[in-house]
Amino acid sequence: DAKTTQPPSMDCAEGRAANLPCNHSTISGNEYVYWYRQIHSQGPQYIIHGLKNNETNEMASLIITEDRKSSTLILPHATLRDTAVYYCIVRVPRVYGNKLVFGAGTILRVKS
Amino acid sequence: NAGVTQTPKFQVLKTGQSMTLQCAQDMNHEYMSWYRQDPGMGLRLIHYSVGAGITDQGEVPNGYNVSRSTTEDFPLRLLSAAPSQTSVYFCASSYRTGGMDEQFFGPGTRLTVL
Numbered sequence: 001d002a003k004t005t006q007p008p009s010m011d012c013a014e015g016r017a018a019n020l021p022c023n024h025s026t027i028s029g030n031e032y033v034y035w036y037r038q039i040h041s042q043g044p045q046y047i048i049h050g051l052k053n054n055e056t057n058e059m060a061s062l063i064i065t066e067d068r069k070s071s072t073l074i075l076p077h078a079t080l081r082d083t084a085v086y087y088c089i090v091r092v093p094r095v096y097g098n099k100l101v102f103g104a105g106t107i108l109r110v111k112s
Numbered sequence: 113n114a115g116v117t118q119t120p121k122f123q124v125l126k127t128g129q130s131m132t133l134q135c136a137q138d139m140n141h142e143y144m145s146w147y148r149q150d151p152g153m154g155l156r157l158i159h160y161s162v163g164a165g166i167t168d169q170g171e172v173p174n175g176y177n178v179s180r181s182t183t184e185d186f187p188l189r190l191l192s193a194a195p196s197q198t199s200v201y202f203c204a205s206s207y208r209t210g211g212m213d214e215q216f217f218g219p220g221t222r223l224t225v226l
């Protein structure tokens with residue numbers, strides 16, 4: 001699975017969009033980009049994933065650059081409850097095993 | 113659905129004691145896995161299972177055993193607890209092995225080994 005690089009922390013004002021970057025310059029053509037988050041002391045929560053097209057769901061949007069070497073997770077209207085560690089994971093879905101390799105992630109602090 | 117459940121929520125052991133962390137899911141998921149999370153660090157995969165009767169090692173399997181006799185349950189056994197196993201343990205499951213599906217995580221078991 002390709003290595004990812006994320007900033008260690010970011011701040012965002014409540015009600016504003018939170019844009020979390022992820023660099024994955026060694027991504028291969030069949031690797032997907034996944035985002036999970038972990039709110040303090042809880043189990044990680046799936047947010048969104050994509051291959052090359054931009055994706056949107058009820059939680060967030062995922063923007064992947066055309067060369068697929070980086071992506072941005074967008075929380076359109078951040079709330080205090082979005083304060084969490086956000087993990088960007090790049091992986092190839094395998095026949096045997098859906099292993100997720102978690103890095104250090106980005107600590108997002110949403111402030112009022 | 114209850115989702116992924118884990119018991120106990122908290123546990124304190126003495127060095128050398130054994131115990132089993134329980135994990136169950138009611139979503140008929142094929143894939144289940146165990147992770148540990150040490151303070152200030154990301155999650156690391158211990159063991160995983162792609163179906164009943166099939167298990168394999170993750171990146172940090174030493175000191176842990178697993179078995180998968182049913183689709184619903186995936187217990188994690190510590191045969192002889194060590195202080196280095198003090199951590200938060202998360203169980204996860206997903207529907208399709210090798211697919212795109214999201215993984216569902218349990219609430220975690222906080223284990224302290226004295």
